[in-house]
Amino acid sequence: EAQVTQNPRYLITVTGKKLTVTCSQNMNHEYMSWYRQDPGLGLRQIYYSMNVEVTDKGDVPEGYKVSRKEKRNFPLILESPSPNQTSLYFCASSSFGDYLEQPQHFGDGTRLSIL
Amino acid sequence: RKEVEQDPGPFNVPEGATVAFNCTYSNSASQSFFWYRQDCRKEPKLLMSVYSSGNEDGRFTAQLNRASQYISLLIRDSKLSDSATYLCVVIHSGGYNKLIFGAGTRLAVHP
Secondary structure (H helix, E strand, C coil): CCCEEEECCEEEECCCCCEEEEEEECCCCCEEEEEEEECCCEEEEEEEEEECCEEEECCCCCCCEECCCCCCECCEEECCCCHHHCEEEEEEEECHHHCCCCCCEECCCEEEEEC | CCCEEECCCCEEEECCCCEEEEEEECCCCEEEEEEEEECCCCCCEEEEEECCCCEEECCEEEEEECCCCEEEEEECCCCHHHCEEEEEEEEECCCCCCEEECCCEEEEEEC
16 A cells, blocks of 8 residues: 555654654655644645655755655654754655656654754 | 735635635745645645646636636535635745645535
């Protein structure tokens, strides 16, 4: 089954404690992306990757890091989480060839609470 | 000003009603347009693409007006299961798949 898998689904942690949210896709997609969703603001892109070892900032990259060492994985790293990073996070992937018809496949989401 | 703007709602309608959502976008270079559906803070799922000529999928009709830079979604014969948040999404031209999301319009269909 084609899917994007995020872990963990829920996490409550404290300010300053480094955390990583993993994202893995099994569709051999080149493009992967992280979004955060906050009430009234919609989904905003944090980082994206166009292929292995190719990453770039989205609209709200501050406080986040990513890496793309393998095509299937695109972890999101919060080196020193702060309460303003409390949000719902989505990972997504797509293939460049078919983005007009099926732009992105989304993971189930990760709800982070930073106390 | 947000790049993609939607009326947040909520739209409270009875079953069987027809309801329409509008969405405006500010970047005239926007290339592709979509409506996504999102249930209860779950992942967004593609509802339909929006083509220049307008397109229909069952009870759902999407239209694009490039001159006025707005997109619409019409839902006919609303069902309880249509209750969700509807996200307007645009992609700019520029060589990669960057989606710009509206904040969403919430629809609540009641018996």
